[in-house]
Amino acid sequence: MTEHDHTDCRDLLGSLSDYVDGSLGDQLCLEIERHMSECQNCRIVVDTLRKTISLYHQTAAPADVPAGVRERLFRTLNLEDYPG
Amino acid sequence: MTETTNAPISLEALHAGDRHEFTRLVDSHSPAIYRLALKMLGNPQDAEDVLQNTFLKALQHIGGFEGRSSLSTWLYRIAANEALMLMRRQRPEVSISDTVPDDEEPLEAPAQFADWCCLPEEELLSDEARAHLDQAIRHLPEKLRIVFLLRDIEGLSIQETSQALDLSETAVKTRLLRARLRLREILSTYYGKRLKVRSLEND
Numbered sequence: 413m414t415e416h417d418h419t420d421c422r423d424l425l426g427s428l429s430d431y432v433d434g435s436l437g438d439q440l441c442l443e444i445e446r447h448m449s450e451c452q453n454c455r456i457v458v459d460t461l462r463k464t465i466s467l468y469h470q471t472a473a474p475a476d477v478p479a480g481v482r483e484r485l486f487r488t489l490n491l492e493d494y495p496g
Numbered sequence: 497m498t499e500t501t502n503a504p505i506s507l508e509a510l511h512a513g514d515r516h517e518f519t520r521l522v523d524s525h526s527p528a529i530y531r532l533a534l535k536m537l538g539n540p541q542d543a544e545d546v547l548q549n550t551f552l553k554a555l556q557h558i559g560g561f562e563g564r565s566s567l568s569t570w571l572y573r574i575a576a577n578e579a580l581m582l583m584r585r586q587r588p589e590v591s592i593s594d595t596v597p598d599d600e601e602p603l604e605a606p607a608q609f610a611d612w613c614c615l616p617e618e619e620l621l622s623d624e625a626r627a628h629l630d631q632a633i634r635h636l637p638e639k640l641r642i643v644f645l646l647r648d649i650e651g652l653s654i655q656e657t658s659q660a661l662d663l664s665e666t667a668v669k670t671r672l673l674r675a676r677l678r679l680r681e682i683l684s685t686y687y688g689k690r691l692k693v694r695s696l697e698n699d
């Protein structure tokens with residue numbers, strides 16, 4: 413049990429999305445956490461994967477459609493511009 | 497029409513051909529559709545084409561929409577199809593069966609192990625970094641890209657994403673994981689460099 417086993421790293425790769433989304437079963441979570449406590453690379457992969465997703469969430473703020481784009485869209489659809 | 501602005505869109509009214517209700521649909525959903533198209537295609541002209549075609553098709557087909565998914569999932573579905581069709585017209589060599597990577601292929605093992613989580617927020621989300629985030633998305637093969645955009649940018653659930661793309665939930669999960677892992681690699685290369693620059697500056 414002392415040797416670091418790289419097949420473990422590969423095995424847990426497939427569960428990482430579910431793990432960071434919090435949709436993985438307890439048993440598998442425990443296995444991943446046990447492995448991460450012994451494997452720095454996997455810990456970094458999980459941390460940076462989480463951070464990657466959260467950065468994209470932060471850049472996803474809804475932006476308005478530019479006025480010109482909206483205007484042409486309404487014209488294409490033959491819609492009147494109702495107020496409000 | 498004063499208090500109706502925030503009321504849920506009425507499918508009945510849409511089916512009855514109510515133009516005002518359709519206008520509300522356009523105004524409430526066009527920002528998300530436009531954003532999806534922009535991130536998928538990377539240029540405003542194409543994004544505008546997709547936006548227009550999406551709502552033209554919606555107008556044509558609303559009569560046949562039975563509400564089995566939500567209206568917004570249905571619109572995302574149309575928009576995703578329009579975006580993929582446009583990309584295939586522009587690059588006809590990308591076939592529908594698609595090049596990259598088969599869902600059955602083994603996952604690519606991570607290769608970047610820089611721990612850049614500790615970089616300060618203003619560095620992680622600087623203008624340059626944001627441009628890099630967008631660019632990284634466009635490095636994804638399109639069938640991974642669309643899954644990532646719907647799930648992680650637009651915030652659809654796995655189930656909604658599978659409805660919008662006509663894929664099994666298993667396929668959605670596999671592609672999402674591949675997309676996320678690839679983006680993590682790209683961002684790790686970029687932020688790993690920032691990390692080195694900072695440590696040099698601090699020496």
Ligand SMILES: [Zn+2]
Nearest residue numbers: 420421451454
């Ligand atoms: Zn490991």
